Amino acid sequence: QVQLVQSGxxxxxxxxxxxxxxxxxxxxFTSYGISWVRQAPGQxxxxxxxxxxxxxxxxxxxxxxxxxxxxxxxxxxxxYMELRSLRSDDTAVYYCxxxxxxxxxxxxWGQGTLVTVSS
Amino acid sequence: QSVLxxxxxxxxxxxxxxxxxxxxxxxxIGNNYVSWYQQLPGTAPKLLIYENNKRPSGIPDRxxxxxxxxxATLGITGLQTGDEADYYCGTWDSSLSAGRVxxxxxxxxxx
Numbered sequence: 001q002v003q004l005v006q007s008g009x010x011x012x013x014x015x016x017x018x019x020x021x022x023x024x025x026x027x028x029f030t031s032y033g034i035s036w037v038r039q040a041p042g043q044x045x046x047x048x049x050x051x052x053x054x055x056x057x058x059x060x061x062x063x064x065x066x067x068x069x070x071x072x073x074x075x076x077x078x079x080y081m082e083l084r085s086l087r088s089d090d091t092a093v094y095y096c097x098x099x100x101x102x103x104x105x106x107x108x109w110g111q112g113t114l115v116t117v118s119s
Numbered sequence: 120q121s122v123l124x125x126x127x128x129x130x131x132x133x134x135x136x137x138x139x140x141x142x143x144x145x146x147x148i149g150n151n152y153v154s155w156y157q158q159l160p161g162t163a164p165k166l167l168i169y170e171n172n173k174r175p176s177g178i179p180d181r182x183x184x185x186x187x188x189x190x191a192t193l194g195i196t197g198l199q200t201g202d203e204a205d206y207y208c209g210t211w212d213s214s215l216s217a218g219r220v221x222x223x224x225x226x227x228x229x230x
Contacts, residue, residue, distance in 0.1 A: 035219070037164075044121055045156075045164065045207055047219035062216040095163055102219065103211040105154035107175060109163040 002026040004034075004096050004110035011116045012086050019082040020113045022096035029077035030054045035099045035106055036070060036081045038092040046092075050102040051079060059102040086117045122147060123208055125222035132230050135198050139225045141191045141208030147220055151211040153191040155184055158205045158224075167206075168193065195227070203229050 007021040022034060036048040049060035051070040058070050069082045079096055094113045097106030124142040131137040141153065153171050156164035166175050168184035171191065183194040191208055208222040 037219075044223045045209070045221040047209075047221070049218075059218075061218045097164075103151065105152070105166060105169040105209065106164075107166050107169070109165070112163050 002098065002108045004098065004108055006094075006096060006110040006113045009114040009116070011118065014087055014117055014119055016086050016117075017082060017084040018086060018115050019080055020094050020096075020115070022079040022081070022110050024053075024077045024079070024098070027098075029072075030074055032098050032100055033102075033104070034070070034072070034079040035097045035102070035104070036068075037095045037097060037106070039095070039112075040089070040092040043092075048081065048094075050099060050104075053077075053079065083115075086115075088117050091115065091117045121223040122212060122220040123210065123222035125206075125208060125225045127223070128226045128228065130228040130230055131198055133198050133200060136194065136196045137198060137227065138195075139193045139206050139208075139227070141193070141222050143189050143191075143210065143220075145189060146214040147189075147210050147212040148186065148191055149189040150213060153184065153186050153208055153210045155182075155191075155193045156207045156209065157202075158207065160204070164207060198229050200229050203227055 003025045005023045033052040035050045051058045053072045071080045096110040098108045099106045155168040158164045171186040172184045205224045212220045
């Protein structure tokens with residue numbers, strides 16, 4: 001069965017960086033991409049971007065351009081999302097979701113990773 | 120402020136039917152597929168509907184989706200207490216700042 005398992009919760013100070021992982025299993029990793037979506041406390045969903053696990057092509061949300069980098073490691077079927085220059089409003093649960101393209105709906109989601117940014 | 124507009128809350132009694140609306144524009148819903156997600160408290164979103172009206176395997180036919188112009192609707196029949204959750208619509212936005220966009224979410228209460 002398809003599973004996306006994310007890394008554990010993180011606490012970071014403002015200005016620091018965080019790297020969240022998403023390990024895929026149950027399907028051919030390079031046949032799909034991975035989207036990242038975040039959800040601030042009590043708020044809705046915000047799309048951050050997408051990366052192709054086939055060729056590493058990325059499509060980032062304009063709002064996060066320059067601060068976010070998405071990568072994959074095909075040898076371990078793992079996707080990564082790094083967010084730099086963290087601010088308090090980056091505090092959120094970060095989700096990965098499987099999708100064939102940036103436009104894709106995301107049929108399987110990870111369990112989420114809480115990132116708290118606090119001084 | 121979300122790009123797609125959903126009612127903040129809806130409610131209905133067990134066994135009844137409820138609909139949740141999602142309003143957008145020609146740059147998003149009007150020219151792209153809509154999907155719907157269910158988020159139970161403390162859990163990740165779960166795909167309910169994709170490509171406007173298709174259900175992934177395992178999703179009961181109590182859940183249905185439709186789209187007309189720049190709006191979409193999620194319907195849930197035979198409401199159960201386990202359906203209490205937040206529901207989100209999502210689609211692609213083809214404007215200059217292209218990206219996937221979501222509604223603000225609708226809290227469903229089963230009275």
